[in-house]
Amino acid sequence: MSFERAGHPPFRADQTTVRRANLGVVLQQIAGGAPRSRARVAAETGLTRGTVSSLVGELIDLDLLRETGEDQRSGRAGRPGLALELSDRVVAVGLEVNVDYLAVCVEDLAGNVRYEKRVHTDNRRTSPRPVLNRLVRLAREAEAVIGAEGLVSAGVAVALPGLVSAESGTLLRAPNLGWSGIPVAEEISSRLDGVAVRADNEANLAALAEHWQGVARGLDNFICVFAEVGVGAGIFIGGDLFRGSHGFGAELGHITVDPGGLLCQCGAIGCLETIVGQEAIARRAGISDDDQRRARNVTRELVRRAEQGDGEVIASLSEAGRALGIGLASAVNLFDVDAVVLGGCLGPLAPWLVADVHEALAVRVLSSGWSGCEVLVSKFGEGAAVRGAAALTLRSVLAEPWLVAERNGSVRERVS
Amino acid sequence: MSFERAGHPPFRADQTTVRRANLGVVLQQIAGGAPRSRARVAAETGLTRGTVSSLVGELIDLDLLRETGEDQRSGRAGRPGLALELSDRVVAVGLEVNVDYLAVCVEDLAGNVRYEKRVHTDNRRTSPRPVLNRLVRLAREAEAVIGAEGLVSAGVAVALPGLVSAESGTLLRAPNLGWSGIPVAEEISSRLDGVAVRADNEANLAALAEHWQGVARGLDNFICVFAEVGVGAGIFIGGDLFRGSHGFGAELGHITVDPGGLLCQCGAIGCLETIVGQEAIARRAGISDDDQRRARNVTRELVRRAEQGDGEVIASLSEAGRALGIGLASAVNLFDVDAVVLGGCLGPLAPWLVADVHEALAVRVLSSGWSGCEVLVSKFGEGAAVRGAAALTLRSVLAEPWLVAERNGSVRERVS
DNA sequence: TTAGTTTGTGCGACGTCCATACAAAACCCG
């Protein structure tokens, strides 16, 4: 109904604003369901068939939509409509730097993963430069695939494990990586011939992924915990990612849950991260750092042992669940969300955690009597952040379709 | 830049949408500063002088703007502009039900309080009906004043001490009042000849008041604590009031700060409210319930004793400050706000609290090193909620000016 | 085959903003 985000930076509107808005409306309408005819879209959006025709024409020219045969119709009278669905030619590249791996993925508008690669490397005490070089090599491979299949890239985004300034794309501080003040987006962009690159926190992007194609589809308010070595959270409010004033919000990993506990990387005592992180769980289960390194994938090792009935591991997991529940409870009390999603390493480990999280929430959440806050398990687990990075770009394509013209339009316009 | 709240419910745009948006843009531009000429507004918004002229004409017809002589100009060449400022003829009515008083206020668009009244009554064990009757009587008096001065009412809103469903205007649960499930907005509306009435939580509205004309002007992200008998909080995010999925958000009063503490009205143990509320502070300072009742205004009594150097009171206040700081810290960690505002009875009591709140925040807020979170003292104190109720309506007039035509336009259109 | 229904497109009308031109009202300066 209203315009803009009712907040203070109002922006003047004119006819092109209208056009752009309606391009977005039509595209999102088609994205949010089964293939549909122009006429149905018109009926659903309130636009005229004529206007929808015009808008769809432009979207097809932009390679965002395509006509795929006829609308499936159950013997109703009248001329059949031509089904419209999202094009599979526009893709986005997602990158991820984590403590013990690098990852890349290419996803198209329809949500299909077209390419995916993940390499294990210990980035913990490596300086940023070689790590970014390796990441850029992965990105280049992905772009080669994109080119070979005749796809169009809408942009690149990178997920980072730490405090990120989303506007500038700078990694401000990553305790578990030992990095600080690295202009990651800029660095990557310059090595990829100036392609636009965005950067964001891994937990934010994991939340985005779950909302885009995961367990949180259709949920407008939820918290997604993303634990690897560190523990972060992405918060969705009103269908959009919530970032604080400076991007320091949702630092769930550094909520105090055990004042008499261990020293955290951040300098404080008893942070949630000292109990719930992947390595914290292992350490508390009596698995030495050496054993962890040998196992390569710590989460898989934990799952293996838990499945075998290892008492120490199961106890450590249960404890982690309880601590997590305590931490989440204050967040749920303040944000009043509909659901909590357990992601990252908590995905695979969920079977030994969920019950404890549930219980802690039930006890501590004020409104638990009225509005049950669901506990969901991530669909993508450790792969959520990369996919979220791709989704970041894809989502903005749906919301602001006209921007793709400014990226690749110069070529296209000469053709048409 | 983008349209709509990027979220999922997209809405088609057309020319009237543009017009409405620009009406809002012009009005808010003029509202957000000193009186200005059409030409300046044009330069600031990016609209043409011609377009601004047309928009301003419509806004003047709606009685939202007025021309007030000439623009103050410091000897610059050129024809002087006609200064435009907010009309003082459009007002809104704010109402408030609290535990020990009822209040009404009439405020105009420019932020002037045109009428104000507050009556002390113990509503604690009174049934809703007589209380609402008394409130409606206050509202009627206010409307009489509005009529007598030739003003136009844009709407009525009421502040309530408890969980409120803002859409339906229902008071779901007010522990300190002993009410639950009362359709307050509807009840008041029906007794005021069907005038539209909105209802919201007192803390939300207090936050709104501080943002509208108080200490939080210009702050887009802040938390406003509002303590009377109970303790609530209103949260501003991105220049807008944040309500959770169900309106249960920001229940700061029921965060656990002292697991071995007192039993709270809500049934839990050691809630913040058992230490920080007006009566809790008094009780912990050794002031009996009888003495409190005799004093009528508990806050004033506390201030009196603190000024006289009453050790018990000062200690209780300091303790409240510390508890508040602890509770606020988790909120600040999650919301990453720029400031915290102490409101309600905490306004007058601030001198004996602020230092403790500050200290607790400094220790417990993760990002306190980077982004200092200011602690501000409310400008309106206990009067914030009523003023916020009026501001709720006034704000929506600024954002959606065309709606006033639907309220009182039928008369006006016949005239013009 | 014919009538009825639905789809997609073309055309004129309307509303809104932009660019431009112009009169009015001040200041500046010789």
Next chain:
DNA sequence: CGGGTTTTGTATGGACGTCGCACAAACTAA
């Protein structure tokens, strides 16, 4: 004191986008 300059507010024609309507195409039902 009067002309030139600058700025303001308004009026006019053009561009753009949606709406309403009409029409041909394509299918179902009888």
